Amino acid sequence: MKAAVVTSFDHPPRYTDIGEPVPEMPGEMLVDVLAAGLHHITRGRASGAHYSSTGRPPLVAGVDGVGRGTDGKLRYFVQAPDQLGTMADRTVIELRRSIELPGDCDPVALAAAMNPAMASWLALRCRVPFQEVRNVLILGATGSSGSMAVQVARHLGAVQVIAAGRDEHKLARLRELGATDTVTLGDARLGALASDVDVVLDFVWGELAVRIMETVIRQRKDRGAPFTWIHIGSMAGDMAPIPGALLRAANIEIVGSGHGSVSDRAILGELPALARQIASGTFRIDAQGTPLSSVEQAWRTPAGTGARIVFTP
Template sequence: MAGGPLSKQKTITMKAAVIHQFGETPRYENFADPIPHTENDVVMSVKAASIKNIDRSQANGSHYDRYKNLPAVVGTDGVGMLPDGTRIYAFRAGGTLAEKTLVRQGAYVLLPEGIDDVTAAALPNPGLSAWFSLYHRAGLKLGETVLINGATGTTGKMAVQLAKYFGAGKVIVTGRNSDVLATLPELGADTVISLVQSDADLQAALKAEQKKTPFDVIIDYTWGYPAEILLGILTGNDLHADAHRTRYVSVGEMAGPTIQLSSATLRSAAIELYGVGGGSISKEVMQKVPTEILPQLFDLVVSGKLKVETEAVALKDVERAWKQGETNGKRLVIVP
């Protein structure tokens, strides 16, 4: 799906973001047009494709589903047009940071009117992650208190909005980017806590919120040291205290891949630890992605109930965009 080396049988007619070895920055180059291998393959003209963590990990070779052949075109999903003019979001495509790619019949969702290509390309990855975390892993219930740790990224901002959509009574957010933190109340955050303060002040702020409304759900995008502080806040110190169930969902590791976790934390509080990523979502839920969840996410954007900030970059500038990374919670989207 991601293409392959140039050959005499293939005509070079498209531009693409190409890597020749793992770990290098994709370059804007000529690449062979994709050719359907079966009757179920169809060529899609790409209109927009976002740059995500999975794209980066595949390109650097660290992902378990890394490219089998090099050179390869990067990208895992995107928005485009089928030969008959149908506008789609392809969720099982490869090599989408290009002018064209192959998609399989049925491995896409029809896009509604009212959503532009760039937004449609940016939405699915953070939207699905936040949806899975809140609804399927945490099982968020009406009126519950949600704390989103590290909420200033694209997915964190999505989680703020979906928490309110699913009926959270209170949404508390933390983060390091003060400019983005200041905008989160507009998306539904009730309380904002900066991670850029002393441990003592951060602990005091978290304890104060925990005392007001105990945390029912924690969606954590940082892991590392901030997670240790949070779990420390949840650690009990009273044998006779009433248990309060807290579902802690780890989604990212911006602050580090490991933590130190005391046995006392798990024994003294009703903490349930979960994760969201490949392999953590049931087959039954995944089957609902193209038929129910993605259509709902697209409709929420069309109706104005969900927002995703984007930065569109021309395909020819992919090398600069790749090095730049996301800024202020805006999802980078490549436009051929």
């Protein structure tokens, strides 16, 4: 069968032949892969750079996908770092790490949206006691996960959603997705706009996040009012040198959200509800179906420059 095989962390996966996978443990199932998204984490694991990377080349790329099992059911599945990847004609999944999908859903849309939507969905559902009346600031809102976060936050009941990013053209479009305010990351108005937020979804981190944290706290009307800063991504750097004075100056809680800080059980418990919303058309999804045979060429497309690439064998 064919698969996208990582032979070196320095090069894109190659479309090549590999042996047929065979379920070997109870609870495993062979699935025909119908769609697998090219996500940020997919690129990170394939380069050995993501914090969850454990394997060494050669390995099959892909962290999640949509496929049909030997029982005939359509499933969304997530692979552990030590499992066979999803960018292949077939793969072996653990049933406990999969959920059944409506038979009439669009596999490409599901594969495109589940991973980027999951970032904010898990953050708001599992890392903070999110209530209906909330004000949310999203840093890095012009990325695919950030733009999905705008839609997820509004769906979960946020009253104010402030979208902050670098790309002014993309920011303007986020109002159509539910953003109540948009601002560039370097705009002096950001602190005032976000002075009453309850939650920050941070996809940027690094020194930039610290500067924004400082301006938000400085202009906060009630520094005793609690707010939660959730670190999700590191587009601006992995290290954020936070002065101790900032932690003393406001009732701020800084937490992370991702694999590890959210348990596998919690993730799997949230996936069915998220999948139902995606399948029912709640969120606007920008997906580009691409033959798996074009993996090397598609992999070289800079991340975040267009629709989410979804490989279809």
